[in-house]
Amino acid sequence: MVRGVDGCPAGWIAVTIAAEGPLTPCVTITRNFADLTTGVEKIAVDMPIGLPETAGPGGRGPETLVRPLLGERQSSVFSVPSRAAVFAADYGEACRIALATSDPPRKVSKQAFFLFPKIRELDALLQAEPALVGRVHEVHPELAFWRLNGERPVPLPKKVSSRGHPPGLALRRDMLVGAGFPQSFLADPPRGAGLDDLLDAAVNALVARRLHAGTAQPFPDPPRRDAHGLPVAIWA
Template sequence: MRGIDGCPAGWIAVTIAAEGPLAPSVTITRDFADLTVGVEKIAVDMPIGLPDRAGPGGRGPESLVRPLLGERQSSVFSVPSRAAVEAEDYRECCRLALETSDPPRKVSKQAFFLFPKIREIDRLLRADPALVHRVHEVHPEVAFWRLNGETAVPEPKKVKSRPYPPGLAFRRALLVAAGFPEALLLAPPRGAGPDDLLDAAVNALVARRLLAGTARPFPDPPLRDAHGLPVAIWA
């Protein structure tokens, strides 16, 4: 089972056993397709399934999971329309987003910088429909919510004044309790941050639940976009 998160070097993946001891390993690669080989379930922190028009609060999954996260709600951004995501120029992206959203809204620079990764996964899944049954959208804060007894994690992951803020320590402790070696979680590989490693690790636990049939989708059942891709955040 594999949990994946975006990172400065491309993608960071944590692979664990399907059952029993986790036996985790960590990989970094530039190409997402490399990470789809040799595993039954993949849980990635990136939107899958894009709307033709964006409604209030996003596609649907976003508005369902935000109330679960307390002060961490802002970590869930609203996914704009497919036309906006496919635009490679920021001004054009904002123009298309305004035309295809209700109420009209532009796109933040932070969200825009994620779009190449969203496009990478979208094109891969549309080209190989068999992957749709193996690659699932997750959100780390929702995954930590479930790991924390369905309670929102009280501290943010990042605090500018702290090199390793309490929020990361809290999340790391949850993962250690779930079976991850603490030494592995304290040593992110070059090209990824400590938060990227923890997010990939908690996503891997969702991948294990997906295989076991115990993961929960928001919404249930998942929606579908115009290309038949599922639209749901799994936890």
């Protein structure tokens, strides 16, 4: 079994599928990422892994490699600031530290700041349990859909003005059905997650299949390592 994971309002949403053959998907909601690390060979999670001491133009590096592939969807890939900024106590401090540890100087977006608790949770787990580093991989849903769409950007947005965009969600759902997911499985998200979260976790699970098969591609290739030895790459 392999697992695709995405952050959601209730914590984490995970879609687990067979590594080979029919997908046979199931969905789980949990508060703690550690709950998702058993029973599967590979985990593909939409959350930054590997934090820089200083951030360059566009973030750590992987972000600048995948954005050009996504066309109008490239704004969904936010720039990851320095480790010190991610571990700041509040938004003001995060911005001050990010300005001092980036070149050119760049503050932290609110979107990125709200993800910091989950980034810290994942970072702490991987440092505490190094054996997980070979099983847990960073992915990005829009890059995963790019791969599923024949390495072409998805033409419609998933959200407009922070709200779900029905045509874009329907297009992604149809792509997943074409990849083997039952239509009924993708009809309604579980309580604590949105439809976009469910679709993202599902497409991440397909990257986890590729990781298991050895056919997934890292950006950059080979992955870099941060100061703590964690890989810095987005897989697809």
